[in-house]
């Protein structure tokens with residue numbers, strides 16, 4: 001089998017409503033779609049999100065896609081490791097555009113073996129609950145959002161916190177008081193808390209039965225201290241720079257849990273190494289996402305269902321998009337499962353690739 005054609009296109013998909021975190025707001029999903037076709041008629045799809053968060057933009061994504069295309073054209077697409085090496089030799093960074101290519105290759109791999117991808121990657125479980133993110137806002141708005149998703153059957157909430165620890169605690173205790181003890185509440189400060197405030201917050205969060213706190217402070221020293229002393233578990237997200245940075249942080253015991261985002265680390269192939277690496281340090285992982293659609297969310301979901309060291313997923317953003325570029329990703333009462341079709345299991349809307 002040979003790669004016969006590679007197409008890519010950038011589209012902005014608007015969100016139903018804009019979404020805020022401690023580091024800024026998002027109103028669009030900046031989507032870089034890739035379609036790889038083979039001489040055997042198998043077609044694979046991927047999508048990445050080149051943003052300031054990954055140090056990329058549409059220009060760099062297009063530039064590097066053209067270089068990747070020149071070098072991998074004619075290769076066997078299931079030589080995924082070899083193709084990753086080619087991409088890494090062209091650029092060290094640019095994880096989002098690599099994620100798009102890597103996902104399309106894994107989609108082809110699944111289709112070539114006529115099996116859903118998670119079954120080929122190891123098949124630990126057939127479904128998993130995702131958390132739904134409650135964006136940063138005033139208390140009443142956040143409470144209203146939490147109520148809305150809880151009514152829809154979501155039992156895992158991820159609550160965004162800002163620099164104001166008291167406001168954060170107020171939101172967390174209000175949600176706990178209103179929704180009761182059965183709801184799973186996680187929190188994410190996106191590195192915005194001062195260390196003193198974070199120390200105080202984790203003490204109260206323990207009494208509120210908060211499952212874990214993601215990236216309370218931004219710096220490594222603060223994370224190490226909190227990991228040693230916090231009564232609730234601390235998760236790293238933004239702290240982890242890339243796959244080579246991860247083992248150094250694990251050696252320093254800078255977190256209890258790791259949030260691995262395929263868009264930040266270049267796709268399934270790299271994430272597999274990182275999740276394995278975490279397992280060796282007894283650090284369970286969550287698979288998270290940026291503002292992503294069903295194509296890339298499916299890549300994360302298949303990996304999550306395959307690997308025993310993925311204990312949590314936060315793969316909700318496709319629910320916030322105004323329109324979906326693919327069908328086949330199922331979610332019911334917060335429980336995610338892919339379709340039984342091969343590869344990513346998606347039916348992609350081909351109109352995406354129509355030239356304007």
Ligand SMILES: [Mg+2]
Pocket residue numbers: 188190214215237238259
């Ligand atoms: Mg986070």
